[in-house]
Amino acid sequence: MxxxxxxxxxxxxxxxxxxxxxxxxxxxxxxxxxxxxxxxxxxxxxxxxxxxxxxxxxxxxxxxxxxxxxxxxxxxxxxxxxxxxxxxxxxxxxxxxxxxxxxxxxxxxxxxxxxxxxxxxxxxxxxxxxxxxxxxxxxxxxxxxxxxxxxxxxxxxxxxxxxxxxxxxxxxxxxxxxxxxxxDRRKSGFLYPQFGSSSAGSGAFIAVPYYFNLAPHYDATLTPQYIHGRGLFNEVEGRYLSSLGETTLQLGYIGNDSAFEEENPGESGERWALDATTRAAFGGGWRGYGDFSVVSDEDYLSDLNRSLEINQATHLQRKGGVTFRSDQQYFDAYLNDYQTISDRIADVDKPYAQLPEIIYAGQTDAGVVEASVESQYTVFYRDNEALTGLDRANGQRFRARPELALPMRALWGFSRPSVSLDYTRYDLDDYTLGDGAFDRTVPVAEWDNGLYFDRQSSLFDVPYNQTLEPRLYYAWADADPDQNDIPDFDTDLQTFRFEQLFRPDRFTGGDRVGDANQLTVALTSRFNDLLTGAERARFSIGQVQYFEDREVTLFGEGAGTRSRSPLAGEVVLNPLDTLEIRSSGLWDPDTGNTEEGRSQLLFHSSDYRYLASVGHTYSRDELEQSDIAAVFPVSDRVSLIGRWVYDSDLDRTVGSLAGLEYNNCCWSVQVVHQNYLTDDRELDSRILFQIQLKGLGGSDGASSSISEAIYGFDERERRRFGTP
CATH class of the missing domain: 2.60.450.10 (Lipopolysaccharide (LPS) transport protein A like domain)
Structure with missing residues (x-):
């Protein structure tokens, strides 16, 4: 009722x-x-x-x-x-x-x-x-x-x-x-289409990726795409995660590239690439790793590659091995080879494979004495059939450097005298200068000393600590001046920098050991903010005094008769958390010439909306370039993106990037036009797009290229989209 x-x-x-x-x-x-x-x-x-x-x-x-x-x-x-x-x-x-x-x-x-x-x-x-x-x-x-x-x-x-x-x-x-x-969970299905355009090789394209969520520990992404002027191109990526680590395999394939056939008469239009990486942690300090890359032809990376994690290069590396690391020991054993993809590289300039290379380093304390050893065993191989003389040689090299040191440390400074023996043994094939089995022994002595002074003061009501750090470093090595009967497997002359002031050898690799009798005098001063602990400024300058001529060369390079080196200096300024100024260079007091110089100003706002960098690189009689880059918001939603690189010696632009970004709370689009210098010194260009829909992902294309060109852009992307 x-x-x-x-x-x-x-x-x-x-x-x-x-x-x-x-x-x-x-x-x-x-x-x-x-x-x-x-x-x-x-x-x-x-x-x-x-x-x-x-x-x-x-x-x-x-x-x-x-x-x-x-x-x-x-x-x-x-x-x-x-x-x-x-x-x-x-x-x-x-x-x-x-x-x-x-x-x-x-x-x-x-x-x-x-x-x-x-x-x-x-x-x-x-x-x-x-x-x-x-x-x-x-x-x-x-x-x-x-x-x-x-x-x-x-x-x-x-x-x-x-x-x-x-x-x-x-x-x-x-x-x-x-x-x-x-x-954030994964599910099989189509991802959002990707599209873009490039006037350099790949043309306009559209791609529709499909994601396969096969199991919690492995998945795959297939990306079929149509490229105007080339045809159907497919890329696939597979990932496998085990209890030891992660493995990634990436493949690219096009069965009939019509544009490539037109540009290269007589060549097949079938083109492909593979890139594989693996990382494993076995426990107890042991790890494994592997990297393998291969492409079908020299132009694949510039024409087709978008997702494979290999960049435009002349050599692609294939390297795999195991490492062990503890507080006092290090071990690394690996196989390493290369694919040389540029036809313009002569056989004599191709790198040697290491099949294998084994490295061991260990250190122990015996009372006040510190004993250590660094050693390396390598089998070098290269196809040298068409070469003659030393360039034809292959073979084995063993190098060991045992050292005894007496480290002394205190709050006010340090002193570390040491003696070592640099021993190298060769066993070579196709060696035309005699018996391929020979060795080399070089005694080396070093004495590194430093003092530490500090005082506290304040500037603009900010307390800071200033240090004064003088340093003396002496090096002596009794090396045979005539080492040019030894092949060059992996050796080069080091570029002289401030950090080179404190190294006994002017060569990298193991086929040359430089002679030395020299003293480095250097001074560093730091200004540390006592409120935040940040280093606001660092000034360093140093010079090497040579007591004997340097006679060891790498086929004519590396000798010297002057009694002192150029002055090497570095300046790093961080007056704000968002501003960094770096400058380094070499100045010759004998001639009054600046030999080298590198300067860069980097600025970003706290939220990374504003980015700016100004740089200059100079090497006398070789190179002088200037570059400017910026991301500048012109409104809450629109930003201008640009970079310009100018070469003073060539009197021309050698690279540029200009674009526009629109961004709001739910989506963004980036469109950039990029010019870059090719191997034949011609400027090529391409147009790149990227669209991001908040919560749904987007198209690839522009962001990675901008990140490579503009300092801080990758951090900007992480902050905006929460990417790792």
Missing amino acids: PSGGADGVGGAFANGSDAEQPLEASGLNARYEIDRELFLQGDVRIRQGGFQVTGSEARYSQERGAVSVQGPLVSRGEGFLLTGEDANYDVETGRLDINTATFLLHGPEMRGNAGSLSRISEEQVVIQGGLLTTCGPRQNDWAIVASDIRLDRAEGFGTAKHVRLEVLDVPVFYWPWASFPID
């Missing part, structure tokens, strides 16, 4: 299928028919467990276990907010159907609207005639519009039928079906 209404009436009705989750309902006015129906009016509130809905009117049918609610209504639950005109709620199943709905998902920060929306369960939502975006309210810069959208929060993904991507309400792409993530 009917009952009268009453203000402020509320009731609780147990759900027959789950007595522990009662249905609670309240309103300003209520009318209840016993065992049949409850009618509520005015500020209606209905709750069951974590689900709740509010509206203007509600009818609860106890017989059907259903509630109909008139809006405007609002429904809240864990991680979501729904609004609509009217709704039906099933008490038994928890299903909620809303007409003319809007919704907000807090976890993935997605919102949208729908002709109808069904909350089937706490984790599943079905949207009919819906729109989905991660943009802010009243800002549909981009949106996914579909006839049917299903969101599964339990699985972390959504699916949609008859999907179109709209940018500023304009349709730009259509998919008959799509699957997309709504959180």
